[in-house]
Amino acid sequence: MQDISKQSAASLSRRHALLGGLTAGIAAGLPAIAAAKTAKQSLTATVTPGKPAMSTITTKDGTEIYYKDWGTGPVVTFSHGWPLNSDAWEGQMLFLARRGFRVVAHDRRGHGRSSQPRSGNDMNGYADDLAAVIEALDLRDATLVGHSTGGGEVARYIGRHGTKRVAKAVLIAAVPPVMVKSAANPEGLPIEAFDAIRAGLAKDRSQFYRDFAPQFYGANRPGSNVSQGTLDQFWLWGMQAGLLNAYECVKAFSETDFTEDLKKFDVPTLVVHGEDDQIVPIKDTAVKSVRLIKGAKNIYYPGAPHGITATHQDQLNADLLAFLKA
Template sequence: MPTINTQDGVQIFYKDWGPKTAQPIVFHHGWPLSADDWDNQMLFFLEKGYRVVAHDRRGHGRSSQVSDGHDMDHYATDVAAVVDHLDLRDAIHIGHSTGGGEATRYVARHGKDRVAKLVLIGAVPPLMLKTPANPEGLPIEVFNGLRKELAANRSSFYLDFASGPFYGFNRPGTERSQPVIWNWWRQAMTGAANAHYLGIKAFSETDFTDDLKLIEAPTLLMHGDDDQIVPLVASAPVAETLLRNRTLKIYQGFPHGMATTHAQSINSDLLEFVRA
């Protein structure tokens, strides 16, 4: 399997498909998944002639299950290591959920000379946690609850999470896809429990306000108004006010995992933005 070793000795798995001379699109997966969550989009853009790259975050998927570094600074530095190793330039970075936070920090702090565009899908920036300065965020009890359920029975918790709010399968009249649920569960269970546990703090308590202000690359914000994981009210519309060059698209009735449940619509809009 293709891997690189970071400066602190972590082995990061990555996929690199397509012509090496083509414009690269780099995908950043959500918590607690892996690069496999982007299979649909990677095949779509591969067919369009792009070079597509995705990695498993440290502690996730096929990357090293290490004890430390489960924070946004390390996540972004790991991305930089992959990008430098593959010498990716003029790249378009697409991040979903936690991966949107990772992509935001990478672009702001590492990618100025290598990034062409940024896309944030159901992404956590600027801040998920409720604070006096972020009153629309989610209370800490929500994230404490996730930690408690993960520690008690990770397998059962992940199955319930994928079967319910992540894809909106808990909404009346929504058709549930068992293969999609099992694929989510498979990816999640491949990763390390400690990385996922510590990752909850990383995606919920990291403030990306300053990162968003630094980003100059054209940015597309895509968010479903029925996102039950990263509620719209404290995410994309707030991030829009902090970015210099941005476009916001809100999708009526779409859930958090809309890149899977509504792949055709998402891929079409992504392609339009990438080609623009």
Template structure:
């Protein structure tokens, strides 16, 4: 298993397979690069080099107490990309990973990144405020932190339900998918899981979105119960220079099933276009 050590001594696990133009995938909270297993194979089979890392504190990477913030996540990614010397790079991020790749592309990606794709991403800012009334109330975010501290194992089981829309009538999400969400959640360090809530909800990425000067594909499920679409994709598309927005009616926050199949084909088409 390949590991890379960042400048502050954090070990990052990453997967690297296939050959061709590089496509780097960044996962959501509290998951790991395993969340992209289907895409890593599908895109490699389509002729791309596919890379995905476990964010610091998550998966098989170091269980860090410090640096669990969006700027450090993006800096870690920049160091990994530099280490692998990736150019003509496409970055793809889901949820928190969407925030990570947006900040990376805006602040570190010049000369390397040629396209950005996000799905259910947290930018521009998730927290509800007077200027962002569509966002998530701080009380709901505090409840997430309390749940993680009280009984993380049960919290991941509970969170999988709205994450995949399993609490909706007619949901076809499998028990296996929910079990795998729990499995990945149990690998995250508690400090990283706790601190990441602030990172994904309170980081204002308005300037990052405005700074991106390459094409960006912004996707979000129309029934996303985790990241409010009115505070996320619908605002992000108005801030970017060269963006395409696609909303998937009825789709949840988690990438699964028919939504996953359609999204993957759309991203492949976006890269080729």
């Protein structure tokens, strides 16, 4: 019994020592726990429950527009083509951000990470969304850059909102002045070409985007070195757009007449286009736009496709930089 009592006493002593050490450890750790809790609260304080933490602005009709805002310096905005999103500009954005420019690009409504509303899927809506981003970020003396459908967005922005916040404009493989064939535009593409795009989207948009990508980047031409990754990312970006939004955007980019918008350009403007553009033929668009925009300069890339932001990234970046610094 005496041995048991001694063992119990020793056990009790060890237990008290253990509890004492544990208590001391907890006491010592309380400030750190409190600090961690405070830090956690400060990190989550600005996050709205149920919504992802991202950069967005909300337009007057309640549509959330996602945007990227990198770097500091003179402002350059980027408006992307159909059916892509702002990721398509990262090759230009990184290049310019590293060279002293502030670069801003948004996902068009219905595309990428922006809302997919049932209304506003037209050039007026797109231009007003661009205006909302520019005004929310209070961007001034900006160079507006638009590719393909984004070129139409830039043109309509200037037509509707003027150039009080604009220093320069760049249209790259852009859809203005108008794509569809009509009595007033006999050189345009027949409406059946755009009906076929809509039919392909409605039937199997995933396969349609896979089939469309080679034309977009000229990968169907002999000697093309377009990577599979480039083609795959086109499919990925396309699939992020809502079907309704992508479908309605076809009418917006093909049937909108930007003639009067282009006549309102009163800032230095650069028009860049690939001479082998299978999506937006150069003779129906860029060549005519240069005639309509007072003082516009043009650069045409021999043998280049529609997706020159990717296929001719280095050349385009150099030309953009030179124009920005001129």
